[in-house]
Amino acid sequence: MIENFWKDKYPAGIAAHINPDEYPNIQAVLKQSCQRFADKPAFSNLGKTLTYGQLYELSGAFAAYLQQHTDLQPGDRIAVQLPNVLQYPVVVFGAIRAGLIVVNTNPLYTAREMEHQFNDSGAKALVCLANMAHLAQHVVPKTSVKHVIVTQVGDLLPPVKRLLVNSVIKYVKKMVPAYHLPSAVKFNDVIAKGHGQPVREANPDANDVAVLQYTGGTTGVAKGAMLTHRNLVANMLQCKALMASNLNEGCEILITPLPLYHIYAFTFHCMAMMLIGNHNVLISNPRDLPAMVKELSKWKFSGFVGLNTLFVALCNNADFRNLDFSALKVTLSGGMALQLAAADRWKAVTGCAICEGYGMTETSPVASVNPIQNIQVGTIGIPVPSTQCRVVDDSGRELGLGETGELCVKGPQVMKGYWQRQEATDEMLDADGWLKTGDIAVIQDDGYMRIVDRKKDMILVSGFNVYPNELEDVLVTLPGVLQCAAIGIPDEKSGEAIKVFIVARPGVTLTKDQVMEHMRANVTGYKVPRAVEFREALPTTNVGKILRRELRDEELKKLGLKKIA
Incomplete structure (x- = not known):
């Protein structure tokens, strides 16, 4: 039923299948694209543009350095902790060309x-960026990391501008805390030493791991999703198949405000847009809306990739509303649910409808998307080519159209598994390759799908997964905390905000300020709770498990919203 049902649901001109073995690995795609589009712009940031030819040259210098000046071997892991700067694609593609496995790391992470x-x-x-090298100073000795490369924001800019930008960030804005990493090598020294040196191009098997992308999955324990070369190549081709009639090769300008270390932007901008030779304008700090809007005013951009939070913020900005949107023909949304009001406002302001998709880290990430030719707002579209979806009940029995059940996905973009966590892999992936998403969905008669409920406990803050287990593990290390729970509550700006409930130990008085200070010291900013409530007791099961769902239902009731089923 599944395969026959989906094959005729694609608009004219979009194939129902792709060949995930069209390229043997990411290196093959990169080499072909950088030759075909050598003179075309690939990435721009802070007024500097790298062409595809320059990207290949610089990534080659980085790869040569790794091979000739370190003892790193193919299959070794390299953590990349960078924001949206030109160094990011150079490092990622250089590492992959040297045969290393990329471990994308959030630059906002705490030392823990x-x-x-x-x-x-x-x-x-x-x-890593010099801005967080002070954390690396304390962390590296506790790990197996032997080689550290530090870069500053402006390192790939022309000499005078490089000096100016790096000096302002360090001395005027004071954004680079002092650090002591005597064995660290400067990024520009790495490029200089590797420049012109031969590269032993790695030729990994399609099923070899290319990227370890960390996610909490459904348990809250940070796990590395093993994304193979075949997974990522397949998702590139799937994105291309759905975009081909709207995004022309080698001539589109895509705005890139979402962080490249996040799987959504990583696959779309670094992989799919590389495949078709398009131009990505990197926004280093989308939270600085005035600076972002000023940057947007410089480009006749034809594509924009964002999420609900950003769409709302931009549409509320008067300068953004006055931009020239005449070239904008594709707006993509993912990472969090798109609200109808945000979609309507964006179209009113820009004249471009938002195309919403769905995916997970474990699906590289795109699993479904609204075809641009026929957008149904409020749905997550149809499965991307060569992908099957189904909904099942609690016993795993497949349900029919219009019935509500857990969404399962199968396709060449589904991860190989979790790094060194076979038990967790077996919980998510069955023997036939079906991935259990944990999201509750309905498949309509026309093939479009709707998410009607969420993973049981996950909190989604501005597109980032936050797992209560992690927050609670940190909270209980605060002296005086007896019990605690973390939930998500509706928030107009971020989709959800974090609220924590705390039961203090007898005789101990805790304050909200103490809790917030503790959390800020131990978790990334978006994981810090917005609200803290102290209670004498929390609702539990008869075996003592805290019932987060009851807490959520109470909060929704206060807001006059429907309880979670």
Whole structure:
């Protein structure tokens, strides 16, 4: 039923299938694209543009350095902890060309989060921004990281501008805390030493791991999703198949405000747009809306990739509303649910409808999307080519059209599994390759799908997964905390905000300020709770498990909203 049902649901001109083995690995795609589009712009940031030819040359210099000046071997892991700067694609593609496995790392991570990820992945190398090198100073000695490369924001800019930008960031804005990493190598020294040196191009098997992308999955324990070369190549081709009639090769300008270390932007901008030779304008700090809007005013952009939070913020900005949107023909949304009001406002302001998709880290990430030719707002569209979806009940029995059940996905973009966590892999992936998403969905008669409920406990803050288990593990380390729970509550700006409930130990008085200070010191900013409530007791099951769902239902009731089923 599944395969026959989906094959005729694609608009004219979009094939129902792709060949995930069209390219043997990411290197083959990169080489072909950088030759075909050598003189075309690939990435721009802070007024500097790298062509595809320059990207290949610089990534080759980075790869040559890794091979000739370190003891790193194919298959070793390299943590990349960079925001949206030109160094990011150079490092990622250079590492892949050298045969290393990329471990994408959030630059906003605390030392605790860095230490866990580096140790879990067994990373032997780290590339980080100077802004967070003071954290690396404390973390690296506790890990297997032996090689550290530090870069400053402006390192790939022309000499005078480089000096100016780096000096302002360090001395005027004071955004680079002092650090001591005597063995660290400067990024520009790495490029200089590798420049012109031969590269032993790695030729990994299609099923070899290319990227370890960390996610909490459905349990809250940070795990590395093993994304193979075949997974990522397949998702590139799937994105291309759905975009081909709207995005022309080698001539589109795509705005890139979402972080490249996040799987959504990583696959779309670094992979899919590389395949078709398009131009990505990197926004380093989308939170600085005035600076972002000023940057947008410089480009006749034809594509914009964002999420609900950003669409709302931009449409509320008067300068953004006055921009020239005459070239904009594609707006893509993912990472969090798109609200109808946000979609309507964006179209009113820009004249371009938002195309919403769905995916997970475990699906590389795109699993479904609204074809641009026929957008149904409020749905997550249809499965991308060569992908099957179904909904099942609690016993795993497949349900019919219009019935509500857990969404399962199968396709060449589904991860190989979790890094060194077979039990967790078996919980998510069955023997036939079906991935259980944990999201509750309905498949309509026309093939479009709707998400009607969410993973049981996950909190989604501005497109980022936040897992209550992690927050609670941190909270209980605060002296005086007896019990705690973390939930998501509706928030107009971020989709959801975090609220924590705390039961203090007898005789102990805790304050909200103490809780907030503790959380800020131990978790990334978007994981810090917005609200704190102290209680004498929390609702529990008869075996003592805290019932987060009851807490959520109480909060929704206060807001006059429907309880979670």
